[in-house]
Amino acid sequence: MHSLQLELKKLNADRVVDDSTFAQLRALDNGSVFSVFYELRVALYIAVMLVVTGVGIILKENLDRIGPITIALAIGVAAAICYYIAIRKKVKGESRSIVGDYVLLLGALLLSADMAFIESSFHLLKDRWSLYLPLLAVVHAAAAYFLDSRLLLSVALAALAGWFGVSRHIDDLFYMYGETWTRGLRALECAGIVLGWRIANNKMGKFPQFNEVLDHYAINLGFWAGLLWCQADRSILWGILTVAILSAFGIRNGLAKRNEWFVVYGVVYAAISICIAAAKLIDDAMLTAFVILFSVVGVSILLWRTHAQIKGEKV
């Protein structure tokens, strides 16, 4: 155990914190008030993950035994109950608890799994089967706005990215050969749509808490497009250019908004693309190592300076 009591007393003595704040901080530090909020959050995330994984396996393996209609109905009812709990709270004008947030997330994930299952079993959309993903994205986005849920917005964006064929597995970035140009282009298109959504959301002004989520998705999708292009010889220059532009934008935006995340994105993605490009374009191993070393030192200095600027510290 450790204690910050002495330091808090000094802050109180120097009148940096008033007596009531001092009492609160002291209670938090010595554990006389103790929150298990994060333990609950982790437990709820794991619970939702377990249930959704279990449902996914049922959908995959028990089709013949249980029958598609029964499965679709059962999961649909479970999803509806989850949504009903959230909607009831909203109608009553009560705020959702952390458990309510995760029950709603569970409902959204069950709905996603159910829609995919219904489409694959009954072929309702026929040749246009892949449209179930943008449909899902619209449904989840509408629910996110209606119920004011960042988690649902994230589910909607994942469905949208899925429709564009953007993989969520990092290893796909490094072990994907062929089709990189098309995949990169789709990731960039998706980033563009999310950016447009972000601008519209900002203009609407009612849900500023969603801007941050949309920002993260848009810039990451853009960077993924750049990194995908860096994989193939014919698109490497486009990849470097895309990453360079997005890095400059990310760092500038991060500095303007004093947001460390965008600066880190800009610097880290730039460093990765430089490493890939150096390994691909330079034949001499020694020269490659030197280029990577100097680039990494350069971007580290850039990150240090921008970090200091954001925090208002001396460089």
Next chain:
Amino acid sequence: MSNFRPAAVQERWLLLAARWSAYKSAESVKEGISGWRTVGFLTRCAFFLLGMIAAIAVSAIIAIAFRGHFELGAGVILLVTAETLIASRRLFSAGAEEALIVSAYVLIAVALTTIDHSVDSIVTFGVAVAIGLAGIRLLNPLLTTLGAMTISLAISFSLGLAIFHSSSMNSRVDLWVSIYCYGVAVVALVLGARQFQRPSHDRMLDWLVIIMPMTGYAWSINDISNGFYLGEHMPMQWYILLMPLFYAIACVAVGIRRRTHAPLFAAMGCIACVAYDLRNLTGMPLQWRLILWGSVMLVASTIAERLLRKPRRGITSQQLEDRNIVLDAAELAGTALITPADKQVAADTQPAMEGGGGSFSGGGASGKY
């Protein structure tokens, strides 16, 4: 004033500034920190990654220049660079210097343990000690825990050679290694009751309390991976089941009594191990077990949240401190990862689409590779 690392009191001020960032620009805090500089979690990760790439590049340059035998030279260069960086910039937990120092220690350890010839157990032990020492030097709990975990690997190699004259794994060796891991965890749990001047020492113990029992469980099932069966009375099977169970119970009691998070997270991890070990007991298929355990967790969390909404003996389910933006981002990214939005699932059962559009994915995709 030392430039080697912050004094205990300076470290406490750094922690206070990180925990309650509203006060970090106060004169008392600045004075307490005495010029030591640190960065947030995300920037630290970025600097660590960049530091690792730089360490690999330096090692590659030395290896090419001196045709092999690069470890000692590269290690010394990285060590001098990192120490200079710390002393000149007064860096603490900034990422880059951590990557350079751990790389340097590991390279030097490898160089020293492979002078004549390399023996697996000695090299592993050397690397484990190097990682642990780097952790102690930098007051980094991740590295000290990694060191303790790597020592378990070294013990496994050493016991295998000493008892069975083979470096291959064996269930009896695994048992002793597992006992070592649980032992470290229990010692850390007991020591956690002490009042430490440095918050980092407390964190080192916290990490050991959480990670080592799970490492111990992993070692114990290394050779016996069938899970627990009723009717079989093998002592090893009971050991595998009961160790995480007893440890979890102890952790819950300690966590609530001391009002600390680490034992509670450790208990959650150990309960997951117990649940995994009991997987054969009911004969239920995997999917139903997942749903059952998930539902049990959901219900238990709901009850806990409701019961603790109003603090009971000071314990509450309400969020009391600032939003944790790293956890928020991890939550959103995690949500995206578990969202069933993979077109391949649907594509597996669909007839190939013949109409126009892309060939791989996106609108109008055929699902063909």
